[in-house]
Amino acid sequence: MELTNKTAIITGAGKGIGKATAEALAAEGVQLGLLARTASDLEQLQQDLSSRYGVKVFTATADVANSTEVRAAVSSLASSLGRVDILINNAGTGAFAKMVDMDPEQWEQIIRVNLMGAYYVTHELLPGMLEQQSGDIVNIASTAGERGFATGSAYCASKFALLGMTEALMQEVRKSNIRVTALTPSTVNTPLAVNAGLPIGDEDRMMQAEDVAQLVLAGLKLPSRVVLKSAGIWTNNPQ
Numbered sequence: 001m002e003l004t005n006k007t008a009i010i011t012g013a014g015k016g017i018g019k020a021t022a023e024a025l026a027a028e029g030v031q032l033g034l035l036a037r038t039a040s041d042l043e044q045l046q047q048d049l050s051s052r053y054g055v056k057v058f059t060a061t062a063d064v065a066n067s068t069e070v071r072a073a074v075s076s077l078a079s080s081l082g083r084v085d086i087l088i089n090n091a092g093t094g095a096f097a098k099m100v101d102m103d104p105e106q107w108e109q110i111i112r113v114n115l116m117g118a119y120y121v122t123h124e125l126l127p128g129m130l131e132q133q134s135g136d137i138v139n140i141a142s143t144a145g146e147r148g149f150a151t152g153s154a155y156c157a158s159k160f161a162l163l164g165m166t167e168a169l170m171q172e173v174r175k176s177n178i179r180v181t182a183l184t185p186s187t188v189n190t191p192l193a194v195n196a197g198l199p200i201g202d203e204d205r206m207m208q209a210e211d212v213a214q215l216v217l218a219g220l221k222l223p224s225r226v227v228l229k230s231a232g233i234w235t236n237n238p239q
């Protein structure tokens with residue numbers, strides 16, 4: 001499917017997978033709305049992508065865990081873009097500790113950002129997609145949404161739930177020509193993985209944010225008759 005002149009909102013676009021996805025979409029001629037909490041990251045990316053690819057890029061800051069901030073930021077981006085064809089729910093956080101050692105505020109915060117954040121942004125944009133009878137929603141989940149591991153109770157719970165929300169919504173809106181997809185990457189070499197102390201191993205063999213972005217792009221380019229239900233992407237970095 002041709003993506004030139006489509007429009008996309010990407011959450012968590014300032015770093016890692018979101019930033020790489022913004023670049024991959026800009027290279028295809030997609031007009032962008034970038035959202036994260038750090039304005040300077042977004043402004044730098046806005047300048048870079050608009051000058052290199054000649055696409056329109058708008059930015060808005062919000063904490064996706066805050067529904068009021070999400071409403072203001074998403075409506076500003078949507079009105080600047082005119083319509084929203086693609087939503088990439090990518091903003092996420094990760095912290096890993098045994099349940100007994102993680103305080104309830106941190107546990108809850110992971111659910112708020114990774115699950116409620118995706119829900120708030122989607123809820124704001126769904127009416128427009130239903131009205132235009134088209135859209136693509138891509139949720140960045142994780143292999144942690146498919147199997148649990150020690151120290152991952154909050155992160156795994158958030159990603160299992162995100163996959164459940166994805167599948168339920170996919171069934172709800174596919175007859176309206178809206179595709180809802182999840183990607184389930186294993187560890188990717190990004191600030192999140194490094195800050196959380198995840199094993200990166202041999203950097204040359206480690207999956208990069210740009211690799212995940214290519215899968216996002218491939219899914220979006222599939223003909224609209226095809227729904228990519230969920231797709232795994234693994235690092236080929238045996239430890």
Ligand SMILES: NC(=O)c1ccc[n+]([C@@H]2O[C@H](COP(=O)([O-])OP(=O)(O)OC[C@H]3O[C@@H](n4cnc5c(N)ncnc54)[C@H](OP(=O)(O)O)[C@@H]3O)[C@@H](O)[C@H]2O)c1
Pocket residue numbers: 011012013014015016017018035036037038039041062063064065090091092093094113114140141142143184185186187188189190191192193198209
């Ligand atoms: N890296 C991995 O190994 C891996 C593997 C599987 C899945 N994932 C998933 O991929 C997604 C992206 O992860 P990443 O590794 O690219 O992370 P990252 O490098 O830490 O980047 C995360 C981005 O999200 C933004 N963000 C974080 N919390 C936010 C919030 N509350 N509200 C709005 N924006 C927020 C950050 O910017 P600000 O801090 O400025 O807001 C940043 O731009 C996440 O959903 C993560 O769970 C990552």
